Amino acid sequence: MGKGRAILQETIDKAKTVKAEAEAQAREVIDEANKGKGIAFSERIEILAQWILKSNHLVVFTGAGISTESGLPDFRGPDGIWTREKLGLPPPETIDWSDAQPNIAHQAIVELQNMGTMKYLISQNVDNLHLKSGIHPDLLAELHGNIYKARCGLCGFKCDAIPDINECPLCGGKLVSTLVNFGDRIPRKEWRDSEWHCRHCDLFIVVGSSLNVFAAAKLPQIAVNSGAKLVIINQERTYLDPFCHLRFTQSIGKVLPPVVERFKKLLEKYGELPTEEKRLNASKV
Numbered sequence: 001m002g003k004g005r006a007i008l009q010e011t012i013d014k015a016k017t018v019k020a021e022a023e024a025q026a027r028e029v030i031d032e033a034n035k036g037k038g039i040a041f042s043e044r045i046e047i048l049a050q051w052i053l054k055s056n057h058l059v060v061f062t063g064a065g066i067s068t069e070s071g072l073p074d075f076r077g078p079d080g081i082w083t084r085e086k087l088g089l090p091p092p093e094t095i096d097w098s099d100a101q102p103n104i105a106h107q108a109i110v111e112l113q114n115m116g117t118m119k120y121l122i123s124q125n126v127d128n129l130h131l132k133s134g135i136h137p138d139l140l141a142e143l144h145g146n147i148y149k150a151r152c153g154l155c156g157f158k159c160d161a162i163p164d165i166n167e168c169p170l171c172g173g174k175l176v177s178t179l180v181n182f183g184d185r186i187p188r189k190e191w192r193d194s195e196w197h198c199r200h201c202d203l204f205i206v207v208g209s210s211l212n213v214f215a216a217a218k219l220p221q222i223a224v225n226s227g228a229k230l231v232i233i234n235q236e237r238t239y240l241d242p243f244c245h246l247r248f249t250q251s252i253g254k255v256l257p258p259v260v261e262r263f264k265k266l267l268e269k270y271g272e273l274p275t276e277e278k279r280l281n282a283s284k285v
């Protein structure tokens, strides 16, 4: 074996070890979260579908983990940007962001929106995939902005970012990127609306976030403190694992779509789909 190949092999082995360790850690977390309860995966799917059926105010919170199945890297996952950086590995291979398409987990959230069940979606993602999947802009807070959107610095008007156009069509103010950099504050409206929904929700589902980026990661805690049930679907551990009511460490695509399918079956059996009027009233802050 040549020296180059040996180094490569060593790097691959190292990455595999880290991945195995992360997976083992995740399994421990789930054992911890469901300690002694012996709750099987299929049973947890059923529990979550039942909770969604009973909820009056469901809020979903997403992080980079939901977009990995669309080909975009996350940060702390086994093959995440920061995990690889720590190992001295190059960034993970990724597709062109503009080619990324929403996946089945994004679609499952859209279904919950269209049935009037999900009242608000809070996302840390900047990849535009929620809007692309059909989430209504009024029901979405993009806490860290959106790489494809610009905002007027004077009147707050939001529009698609178009190269060379930097004047607000409403007031002539300067259009700036909506992206929120590390250390910058979350835009006031996004934070205010998210906080309101966290204080009023009775079920809060974290999807694909390790809850490491603050202030965003404070929101699920606000929901729990306000009496909501907390569900976390994430492969790595989070600081709120000890406080969550249901924990999944499987990939999001294996959890959310079957939960939504099961929820629809339960609705057919026990409930009616909310009318459009109810849906619109529920979306008002």
Ligand SMILES: [Zn+2]
Pocket: 152, 153, 154, 155, 156, 157, 168, 169, 170, 171, 172, 173
């Ligand atoms: Zn303006």
